[in-house]
Amino acid sequence: MxxxxxxxxxxxLAGASASFAVTGLASLGESAAADGKTLTVAAIGHTGxxxxxxxxxxxxxxxxxxxxxxxxxxxxxxxxxxxxxxxIDRGFADYRRMLAEVRPDIVAVCPRYADxxxxxxxxxxESGVKGIYIEKPFCRTPAxxxxxxxxxxxxxxxxxxxxxxxxxxxxxxxxxLIADGGIGRLLEIRGRGKGDRRGGAEDFWVLGxxxxxxxxxxxxxPTSCSGVMLQDGRRxxxxxxxxxxxxxxxxxxxxxxxxxxMSRGVVGYFDSIxxxxxxxxxxxxxxxxxxxxxxxxxDKHPLAWLCPGNPFQPTTEPRPWIPISTAxxxxxxxxxxxxxxxxxxxxxxHDLVMSIRxxxxxxxxxxxxxxxxxxxxxxxxxxxxxxxxxxxxxxxxENSLRNL
Numbered sequence: 001m002x003x004x005x006x007x008x009x010x011x012x013l014a015g016a017s018a019s020f021a022v023t024g025l026a027s028l029g030e031s032a033a034a035d036g037k038t039l040t041v042a043a044i045g046h047t048g049x050x051x052x053x054x055x056x057x058x059x060x061x062x063x064x065x066x067x068x069x070x071x072x073x074x075x076x077x078x079x080x081x082x083x084x085x086x087x088i089d090r091g092f093a094d095y096r097r098m099l100a101e102v103r104p105d106i107v108a109v110c111p112r113y114a115d116x117x118x119x120x121x122x123x124x125x126e127s128g129v130k131g132i133y134i135e136k137p138f139c140r141t142p143a144x145x146x147x148x149x150x151x152x153x154x155x156x157x158x159x160x161x162x163x164x165x166x167x168x169x170x171x172x173x174x175x176x177l178i179a180d181g182g183i184g185r186l187l188e189i190r191g192r193g194k195g196d197r198r199g200g201a202e203d204f205w206v207l208g209x210x211x212x213x214x215x216x217x218x219x220x221x222p223t224s225c226s227g228v229m230l231q232d233g234r235r236x237x238x239x240x241x242x243x244x245x246x247x248x249x250x251x252x253x254x255x256x257x258x259x260x261x262m263s264r265g266v267v268g269y270f271d272s273i274x275x276x277x278x279x280x281x282x283x284x285x286x287x288x289x290x291x292x293x294x295x296x297x298x299d300k301h302p303l304a305w306l307c308p309g310n311p312f313q314p315t316t317e318p319r320p321w322i323p324i325s326t327a328x329x330x331x332x333x334x335x336x337x338x339x340x341x342x343x344x345x346x347x348x349x350h351d352l353v354m355s356i357r358x359x360x361x362x363x364x365x366x367x368x369x370x371x372x373x374x375x376x377x378x379x380x381x382x383x384x385x386x387x388x389x390x391x392x393x394x395x396x397x398e399n400s401l402r403n404l
Contacts, residue, residue, distance in 0.1 A: 054081050146370070162345065195283075204258075302333065
């Protein structure tokens with residue numbers, strides 16, 4: 001178990017530097033191919049069951065190193081619309097047939113419904129693809145993540161997960177701010193989902209995995225977890241569990257609270273309450289230090305804000321929230337490509353291409369995807385055990401709510 005007193009500057013900077021060892025992304029207009037070879041891309045979707053995700057299919061149209069050549073969708077009308085959108089004519093009802101006949105270099109696994117992800121990724125890996133870009137949530141259980149990771153390792157496939165905020169260049173600025181003592185000692189990390197009608201387990205899966213991915217980035221890998229799941233203020237039981245939306249598997253409750261011990265000696269928290277009144281403003285995480293707070297608002301521009309000063313010390317003077325740009329806190333944003341890079345998946349797609357060229361792991365890779373899934377399922381297992389702490393890696397590799 002990590003040191004509970006928090007993260008000092010030297011420890012944080014060492015961890016952050018290691019995490020960013022592979023994040024030197026080239027300009028999106030700069031070719032990554034020394035030999036000029038274009039990588040072919042195919043998209044897998046499923047109209048009515050997650051469709052083609054949030055732009056995972058179209059990003060490749062804007063990368064000079066890739067060419068979209070085919071798409072698969074079992075829905076006839078959905079496939080016709082997708083082919084028109086991608087301006088291609090090669091479509092398949094069966095993605096396995098597409099993989100066998102087209103043999104693309106990269107596959108975008110686009111459906112949001114997570115119950116399809118394991119089979120699609122394993123089929124892609126076994127077909128000989130070089131890279132996979134997959135919608136989140138990564139999959140439904142640690143067992144599925146184990147199988148996906150094993151398939152990618154066996155066939156040397158580079159897999160990237162669409163936690164796009166993980167690629168935001170402002171993260172480097174926050175790393176340096178913390179390492180320089182800009183918020184004092186990092187004491188804790190607090191994350192929230194959107195807190196809309198999906199509050200609780202669904203919010204945790206669909207939006208919380210973005211937050212968990214960043215929590216593990218700043219805090220290090222989780223070492224233990226305790227959590228509780230509630231329905232209208234009471235602990236959920238087996239009668240509250242049902243098959244959740246978007247193929248996510250068993251879930252229940254409209255409120256969820258989790259606590260993680262992280263390997264860099266900081267504690268991370270995640271909370272989600274249905275209709276919490278925040279109007280989605282809580283979606284993200286706060287890095288709480290002894291001398292300030294950095295608030296990260298997922299999918300927003302600017303991504304982060306700094307509130308200087310001891311957050312536990314009352315003051316009669318208002319404390320400003322200072323925007324953090326890629327040039328630093330309080331500095332004008334010098335870049336005009338952040339929407340393309342982050343919101344439209346440009347940086348993750350380009351980094352996947354580079355990881356194939358350089359034979360390295362993508363920034364947000366299969367291991368990071370598996371970690372978010374295990375962090376979710378750890379709360380389910382802790383709740384099943386009366387909210388006692390459970391250690392990572394989890395012994396239970398399935399969804400514990402099946403046995404609640």
